[in-house]
Amino acid sequence: MTRLSPHFTLEEMVASQTAARLGLDNTPPREMMATLKRTAQLLEEVRTLLGGRPVLVSSGYRSPAVNRAVGGAQNSAHMLGCAADFSCPSFGPPLEICRTIARSAIAFDQVIHEFRAWVHIAWAPSPRRMVLTIDAAGTRLGLS
């Protein structure tokens, strides 16, 4: 097991049911390790904000093939290793998590409330603190 931060491992950041099912390689390039550590750091900030409750990562790094297979955005931050999808059931529903992060001082680039089922968070060198909602109706600014 390779620890990226006190509570997050490389293994959970690259685990992909889709990759396993389709036999796709989801190994990040070696030079991405520093980026993945920064993503884990962002998740540590979120974990602390949520009262130290377990943050369950459902998707972190995605190789281009895995990103295509899951229908990810063409320029997805997941392919750069800068993004993670997660939930924190012991804190509350994804909408409540998004609101809490949006109100915090965390320097995120994007927080997206996705399909009312999970939270997407990404960082960038110049964080925009952009808050979006994506669901069957499309993509829009703000939380709903």
Ligand SMILES: [Zn+2]
């Ligand atoms: Zn995502």
